[in-house]
Structures are given as structure tokens and as C-alpha cells.
Amino acid sequence: MELQLGLALPPPPLIPIETFDLNSYGNYETREALGSNALSWPLLKLGPADNDINNIHHHNSSSSSSSSGGGAGCKKRSFDEAPFFDEKRNVPKTLHLLLWTNQPNDEDDDPSNVLHENSSSAIFKNDGEGLVGWPPVKTWRKKVHHQIPNGGAENNRLPAVENGIGGRASKSTYVKVKMEGVPITRKIDLSVHHSFEGLTNTLMRMFGISDGNRKIFKLTYQDREGDWLLAEDVPWRTFIRSLKCLKLIRSRG
Amino acid sequence: MQKEMAYSFPDEVLKHVFSFIQSDKDRNAVSLVCKSWYEIERWCRRKVFIGNCYAVSPRMVIRRFPEVRSIELKGKPHFADFNLVPDGWGGYVLQWIAEMAGAYPWLGEIRLKRMVVTDESLELIAKSFKNFKVLVLFSCEGFSTDGLAAIAASCKNLRELDLRESEVDDLSGHWLAQFPETCTSLVSLNISCLGSDEVSFSALERLVDRCPNLRSLQLNRAVTLDKIANILRRAPQLVDFGTGNYAAELQPDVFSNLAGAFSSCKELKSLSGFWDVVPAYLPALYSICPRLTSLNLSYATIQSPDLIKLVSHCPRLQRLLVLDYVEDSGLEELASSCKDLQELRVFPSDPFGVEPNVSLTEQGLVAVSLGCPKLQSVLYFCRRMSNAALVTIAQNCPNLTRFRLCIIEPKTPDYLTLDPLDAGFGAIVEHCKDLRRLSLSGLLTDHVFEYIGTYGKKLEMLSVAFAGDSDLGLHHVLSGCESLRKLEIRDCPFGDKALLANAAKLETMRSLWMSSCAVSFGACKLLGQKMPKLNVEVIDETEPPDSRPESYPVDKLYIYRSVAGPRFDMPPFVWSMDEAVKILH
Numbered sequence: 110m111e112l113q114l115g116l117a118l119p120p121p122p123l124i125p126i127e128t129f130d131l132n133s134y135g136n137y138e139t140r141e142a143l144g145s146n147a148l149s150w151p152l153l154k155l156g157p158a159d160n161d162i163n164n165i166h167h168h169n170s171s172s173s174s175s176s177s178g179g180g181a182g183c184k185k186r187s188f189d190e191a192p193f194f195d196e197k198r199n200v201p202k203t204l205h206l207l208l209w210t211n212q213p214n215d216e217d218d219d220p221s222n223v224l225h226e227n228s229s230s231a232i233f234k235n236d237g238e239g240l241v242g243w244p245p246v247k248t249w250r251k252k253v254h255h256q257i258p259n260g261g262a263e264n265n266r267l268p269a270v271e272n273g274i275g276g277r278a279s280k281s282t283y284v285k286v287k288m289e290g291v292p293i294t295r296k297i298d299l300s301v302h303h304s305f306e307g308l309t310n311t312l313m314r315m316f317g318i319s320d321g322n323r324k325i326f327k328l329t330y331q332d333r334e335g336d337w338l339l340a341e342d343v344p345w346r347t348f349i350r351s352l353k354c355l356k357l358i359r360s361r362g
Numbered sequence: 363m364q365k366e367m368a369y370s371f372p373d374e375v376l377k378h379v380f381s382f383i384q385s386d387k388d389r390n391a392v393s394l395v396c397k398s399w400y401e402i403e404r405w406c407r408r409k410v411f412i413g414n415c416y417a418v419s420p421r422m423v424i425r426r427f428p429e430v431r432s433i434e435l436k437g438k439p440h441f442a443d444f445n446l447v448p449d450g451w452g453g454y455v456l457q458w459i460a461e462m463a464g465a466y467p468w469l470g471e472i473r474l475k476r477m478v479v480t481d482e483s484l485e486l487i488a489k490s491f492k493n494f495k496v497l498v499l500f501s502c503e504g505f506s507t508d509g510l511a512a513i514a515a516s517c518k519n520l521r522e523l524d525l526r527e528s529e530v531d532d533l534s535g536h537w538l539a540q541f542p543e544t545c546t547s548l549v550s551l552n553i554s555c556l557g558s559d560e561v562s563f564s565a566l567e568r569l570v571d572r573c574p575n576l577r578s579l580q581l582n583r584a585v586t587l588d589k590i591a592n593i594l595r596r597a598p599q600l601v602d603f604g605t606g607n608y609a610a611e612l613q614p615d616v617f618s619n620l621a622g623a624f625s626s627c628k629e630l631k632s633l634s635g636f637w638d639v640v641p642a643y644l645p646a647l648y649s650i651c652p653r654l655t656s657l658n659l660s661y662a663t664i665q666s667p668d669l670i671k672l673v674s675h676c677p678r679l680q681r682l683l684v685l686d687y688v689e690d691s692g693l694e695e696l697a698s699s700c701k702d703l704q705e706l707r708v709f710p711s712d713p714f715g716v717e718p719n720v721s722l723t724e725q726g727l728v729a730v731s732l733g734c735p736k737l738q739s740v741l742y743f744c745r746r747m748s749n750a751a752l753v754t755i756a757q758n759c760p761n762l763t764r765f766r767l768c769i770i771e772p773k774t775p776d777y778l779t780l781d782p783l784d785a786g787f788g789a790i791v792e793h794c795k796d797l798r799r800l801s802l803s804g805l806l807t808d809h810v811f812e813y814i815g816t817y818g819k820k821l822e823m824l825s826v827a828f829a830g831d832s833d834l835g836l837h838h839v840l841s842g843c844e845s846l847r848k849l850e851i852r853d854c855p856f857g858d859k860a861l862l863a864n865a866a867k868l869e870t871m872r873s874l875w876m877s878s879c880a881v882s883f884g885a886c887k888l889l890g891q892k893m894p895k896l897n898v899e900v901i902d903e904t905e906p907p908d909s910r911p912e913s914y915p916v917d918k919l920y921i922y923r924s925v926a927g928p929r930f931d932m933p934p935f936v937w938s939m940d941e942a943v944k945i946l947h
Binding site: 240241242243244245246247248249250283294295296298314315317 | 441443444445446448449450504527555660661709710713714743768770772801825827852903904934
């Protein structure tokens with residue numbers, strides 16, 4: 110069921126053209142918008158909240174996404190299903206590199222398809238351990254919760270994540286990584302690595318070191334006492350527990 | 363005759379008049395009246411705010427405003443706070459300091475946000491500016507206590523040193539002792555970000571002792587509870603205080619000492635810190651609670667009953683930052699006790715847990731919206747929301763200027779109806795006509811963006827994640843939000859069309875961030891080539907964007923307007939789409 114949009118917008122004309130032509134972006138003609146001018150969304154009215162919600166729910170069924178929970182199950186509309194916007198819509202009369210048309214999208218690689226293919230990589234970064242930067246809590250705050258208070262305070266409830274349980278991308282254990290000869294210090298999230306091999310692979314990629322050059326570099330780390338040690342000399346667990354920061358050095362001889 | 367008189371004010375008179383005009387907006391307007399006003403104004407502008415350090419070059423600023431005494435610069439995009447901007451991206455302040463060192467010998471104030479500040483920069487500040495008074499490093503990084511030592515030692519009239527939320531390399535705790543005995547000018551000192559070993563407490567005590575004008579002091583976590591009383595007794599004039607660690611074994615003499623110290627601070631209005639709180643020590647605050655207007659308990663892992671007790675003693679509270687341990691019950695108490703509340707921020711105690719660990723839902727926020735009519739600014743993390751709740755909040759709080767809601771699980775629908783939350787956020791933008799900042803979350807279709815484009819006329823900053831269905835959503839925002847300055851988007855199916863159709867809009871904004879969206883490399887190149895006043899930067903840490911087909915989406919995109927052209931300090935994983943810059947490194 111489609112509803113008329115009750116928006117009262119000022120009516121400068123819509124300026125569409127059919128094809129995308131860089132040379133003619135200064136010379137467009139005014140034309141009637143093609144297709145329906147209705148947007149299928151009721152204007153939200155003031156009044157009892159329940160009433161509005163019921164209305165919206167009823168009209169929603171034909172056009173909303175059907176996902177019922179988390180995850181990436183959002184229904185993606187292809188271009189010709191997308192509601193056409195009102196012909197009275199104010200389109201800025203300045204430079205357009207692409208003018209909005211109501212034509213169906215007949216490109217083969219619809220960007221939304223590409224996104225869908227990549228959505229798993231977008232959403233499950235960090236080697237499948239979860240989202241980067243979500244929820245949007247500052248690293249500063251995450252650090253606070255992961256520091257277990259020593260002695261005295263017995264009433265603090267520790268978040269479940271400190272026991273290693275549950276969740277995604279929980280331990281944001283970023284450490285600094287320097288490479289000999291490179292002024293910029295980088296940071297790497299240790300929680301997504303489980304072996305020296307994986308860690309080294311990431312570091313090689315991060316600093317742009319080719320496979321052939323790998324042998325030139327050695328991975329060293331500074332432990333809590335301030336001493337610099339060779340990473341490969343210790344087992345992974347010891348390494349993870351005691352390291353403060355990393356440095357890639359050129360091996361001599 | 364009369365016409366002549368209107369233009370014949372001597373410059374000194376105009377200059378005097380202009381000195382009463384402080385806001386940047388007004389000053390910019392003044393400078394556009396005519397050439398002579400432009401000239402007069404630029405010579406007497408003392409304060410410059412640069413929201414994006416790459417929008418203009420130091421040389422350009424210096425050329426136009428030769429007599430600046432105070433500068434504020436911002437560097438990295440906001441999403442850098444959440445690790446979305448790779449390390450090494452940029453935002454280096456050194457070049458700015460170097461150029462200003464020569465041009466502005468009387469520079470007194472430097473405020474930086476999300477910039478990389480090295481020890482070299484700090485040393486340069488220390489030796490270049492004889493009248494240096496204020497250094498604020500908000501969310502900065504790249505420096506150590508050595509740099510701080512240089513500042514402390516050289517800046518004889520330092521009034522403000524504020525390192526909030528910055529990352530400092532710990533090398534030595536003795537930098538504080540570098541403040542000479544003659545330094546008595548400190549008004550504000552915030553060292554809350556420093557790690558355990560970085561503060562010499564005795565030096566701090568002596569410093570506090572000799573600075574009678576100290577109004578704001580934020581200690582770091584290493585300062586234990588028993589030491590707080592010593593500090594407070596030395597500075598009873600404090601208005602704003604950040605405790606360190608607020609935990610110790612309960613001892614009556616420590617408690618009474620602390621309570622006495624707090625009660626001697628008759629001006630104290632704002633408290634923060636509270637790491638590792640032992641609830642039994644909270645009553646030590648009761649004497650000052652009636653005067654408190656601001657309380658930051660966002661590090662305090664205390665439970666709802668203790669929070670309720672504390673909050674009920676603070677009827678004048680205007681600003682509360684707290685963890686979701688406060689729960690709905692705590693927020694209901696807040697709503698009934700604190701009628702002056704203007705700002706509420708509720709942070710998640712367990713952001714990565716799948717199941718809720720506390721009983722905090724939309725009900726808490728609804729209660730506050732009902733009970734606190736002056737509510738203007740909200741940041742709320744929760745795990746469920748409904749359209750009905752949002753509509754109620756919107757109707758109760760038409761004066762909201764900032765509304766940031768984070769429903770922790772992406773694409774969570776209305777838990778009552780399973781609908782998208784379009785209508786709820788739509789109500790927010792419709793009713794809150796002065797809304798300047800909005801962050802969205804939950805299940806959202808293109809319709810929410812239509813609401814935002816229609817009603818969000820004063821919206822300046824919009825944050826979007828996991829929302830929308832198509833380019834139409836982005837188009838609504840770019841074409842409708844007239845005041846939009848900053849737009850940051852992640853994981854949305856927005857592609858080329860909306861961006862290219864609204865290219866001109868981007869020149870009216872400060873910046874646009876899009877990551878994990880569907881904007882193709884080809885579109886980025888086109889924008890970069892056709893829009894010389896925009897810097898279009900593609901960020902990709904895995905491989906160069908031109909090693910793939912042009913239709914392939916870019917990983918991260920940052921577009922900002924600039925009169926300085928493409929920047930020269932891009933790391934290998936940032937590619938400029940400017941025609942003049944080679945894309946291949």
C-alpha cells in the first residue's frame with residue numbers, strides 16, 4: 110500500500126538526465142520526473158505514541174527489511190524498487206558529477222552486490238574474531254575495564270570478558286611495533302594472533318616486507334622489566350604475557 | 363556627506379570595536395564586509411580554530427592572520443577513537459609548531475585534538491614561545507614525559523596543562539619536578555591519562571602548594587586514596603577535581619581525614635576519576651554533593667544501589683557520566699532527584715559481552731527524559747530499544763542538541779514490534795529542532811535518512827553504522843541536511859551514485875568518512891579529479907586500490923575540503939585521488 114507523502118517542500122524543479130555525461134553537466138534541461146512521485150512513508154504525527162507505532166507497523170510490512178535480529182540479513186533493495194523521491198525534492202543546482210535518475214540500474218556489478226560479497230569480510234575482520242571499532246568505545250575506556258585492580262577493592266564486578274568468556278574482539282591488546290629505520294610507530298592487535306607465524310605474517314604485510322626479504326628481519330620484544338629479547342627464543346604464551354612492545358630489527362651476519 | 367562619514371572611522375576605532383567580537387563566525391562575517399574591514403580584522407584576530415589541520419597550511423594561516431595568540435587544531439577523523447584509522451595516518455603537529463615558532467613569538471595557547479605530538483614538538487614549543495600559557499593535548503599521542511619535562515622547565519607562566527585522554531610514553535616520573543620553584547601560575551592541571559610510574563607525588567604536592575590559583579586538578583590512577591586528602595587540604599580552592607584510585611581498606615581515620623578534606627573545599631563543583639571505587643568511601647563525598655554540578659563516574663565499577671545513594675545527594679547535578687551499572691533503577695532515581703540534569707552519558711561495562719550483564723534498558727533513558735526537562739545531551743549504550751521509547755523521549759525532550767544512541771548489537775530492531783527504528787529516530791529529528799549531533803544504531807532502512815534529511819536542518823554531525831538499504835539513504839542526508847559539517851559512515855550499502863550526485867555538497871562540509879561501504883575506486887578517482895577543492899583519500903592497508911578493478915569498493919575513504927591541496931605526509935597505505943599526485947607510491 111503506497112501512501113502520499115505529506116511533506117511540504119519548496120518546489121524547485123527536479124533536474125534529471127538519463128545518462129551520465131561529464132561534458133554536459135552544465136547544460137541540463139528541466140524535465141518532469143519520471144515515474145511515481147510518491148514516497149511510501151507516512152509523516153510522523155504528534156499524538157499517542159502507540160497509535161503512530163501501529164500505523165507505521167502496518168505500512169511497514171511491504172517495504173521494511175525483514176531481518177529480525179542481529180547479523181547481516183538486511184534485505185537489499187535493487188535500484189528499481191527503491192522509492193522514487195518526490196519531484197518537488199530540492200536538488201542543488203550546482204555541480205553534479207552524476208545526476209540522479211529514476212531509471213533502473215542495469216549495471217552488472219551493482220555495488221550493493223559487491224558489498225554483499227564483501228560483507229563477510231567487512232563485518233568479520235580481525236580474522237573472524239569480530240568487528241573492528243564496534244561498539245564505539247574508546248580504547249582508553251576498554252583499557253580501564255581490563256585492568257584488574259590489585260587487592261583491597263573487593264566489590265568491583267569484573268566484566269565477563271576478563272575471564273576470557275564470550276563476545277567479539279574482546280581483548281583489545283594493542284601493542285606498539287617499531288621497525289628499524291622507519292620513523293612511524295605502528296600498533297598491532299595481539300588478541301587476533303595465536304602464533305609467531307601469524308604475527309610475523311601480519312607484520313611483514315604491515316611494513317611492506319616481501320617474502321624474499323623476510324629473513325633479513327628478526328622480531329624482538331621488550332618485556333615488562335625493560336629488557337629486549339628475541340621473540341623466537343621463548344614459547345608463544347610466555348611471549349604474549351610478558352611483552353610490552355615489539356621491534357623489527359635487521360639481523361646482522 | 364553622511365555616506366562619507368560612515369566609512370571614515372579611523373582604523374583604531376574599528377579595531378577597538380572588533381576586539382569585542384570574539385566568535386569565529388562573527389569575525390568571518392566582519393571580514394567579508396569590505397576590503398578595509400578584511401584588512402583590519404585580520405591584523406587583530408587573536409584566536410584561530412582549525413577543525414581539520416589539513417584544510418589549510420600553516421603558511422596560509424600565518425599569512426592571513428599575523429598576530430595570532432591562540433590556536434586550536436584538530437587532526438585525525440573522529441573514528442580514529444575506535445581504531446578505524448590506522449596508525450601512522452597523519453595529523454602531525456610539528457610542521458605547524460615549526461612555522462609558528464618563527465611567525466608567532468607571542469603565541470600563548472595551543473589546543474590540539476587527535477594529533478600526533480612528538481617530544482621534538484614539545485621541546486620546540488618550550489623554547490619558542492616566551493609567553494606560553496595554555497597547552498591542551500586532547501586524545502593526542504606520540505610524546506613522552508621527556509617532552510613534558512621540557513614544557514614544565516621552560517614555560518615560566520604556564521597556566522594550563524591538560525593531557526586528557528592522551529597516550530604518553532612513560533619514561534620517568536620526575537618531569538613534574540621540572541616545574542621551577544618560581545612557577546606559581548598553574549590554574550589547571552590534568553594528568554589523568556598518565557600510567558602508574560609517571561608521577562612523582564612529592565613534586566606534585568609541592569606544585570599544588572605553591573599555586574594558589576589552581577582551580578582544576580585531575581590526578582592519575584596511581585595516586586592512592588590516602589594521598590587525596592593531602593592534596594585537597596593544600597588546594598581548598600579547587601573547583602574541579604579528579605581523584606586517582608578511590609580504593610583502600612576501610613579505615614576510620616583514613617575515612618574521616620578524607621571526609622574532612624572534601625568538606626574544606628567550598629568551591630568544589632565537579633568530580634571525576636574514581637578508578638577502583640570502594641563504595642564505603644563514597645559517603646566521604648556527601649558534604650560536597652549538594653554543590654556538585656558535574657560528576658564523572660564512568661570508570662567507577664560500583665553497583666546501582668551505591669550509585670543511587672550517591673546521586674540522591676546531588677540535587678544540583680547538571681552533568682553525569684556513568685557506567686551502565688547504574689541500571690534502570692538508578693536512572694529512575696536520577697530522574698527524580700536531579701531536575702537540573704542537562705547531560706547524561708551511560709557507558710557499557712561489558713561492551714563485548716553477548717548477553718546483557720546489567721538491567722539497563724530503554725526504560726532508564728525514558729525515565730530520565732520524563733524527569734529531567736532540561737536534558738540536552740545524551741550518549742547512551744544499551745542493548746534494546748523501541749520506537750515507542752524513542753518517540754516518548756523525543757516528545758519529552760524537544761531541547762535535545764546531542765543525541766547519540768548505541769544499541770550494542772548492530773541492526774537490532776524494535777524489540778517490541780521487530781520493526782526498524784526509523785520511526786523512533788524520525789521522531790527525534792522531528793521534535794528536536796535544535797539537534798546538532800546525532801548517532802544512529804539499530805535496524806534502520808533508507809526511511810530514517812529521509813526523516814533526517816527532511817527535519818535535520820540544524821544537524822552538524824551525523825554518525826551512521828550498519829544502516830540503510832541503498833544510495834537513496836545517503837542522498838537524503840547529503841541533499842537535505844543544510845548544516846551538515848561532519849558525516850561519518852561505516853558498514854552501510856552506500857555506493858557511488860549518492861556521492862557523485864552530491865559532490866558539490868562535500869565542499870560545504872568539513873569532512874566525510876566512509877568505511878566498509880560500496881564506493882568504488884573509480885568514483886573516488888572521479889571525485890578527486892573533478893573536485894580540486896576536495897582532498898579525496900583512499901585508505902587501504904592490504905594492497906593498492908589500483909591493483910583491483912575500478913568498480914571494486916574501497917576499504918576506507920576520507921574526503922575533506924581543503925585550500926592547501928593534497929597533503930605531503932601520507933603514509934604508504936593512504937592514496938590521494940588528486941590528479942596532480944601520482945597514485946602509485
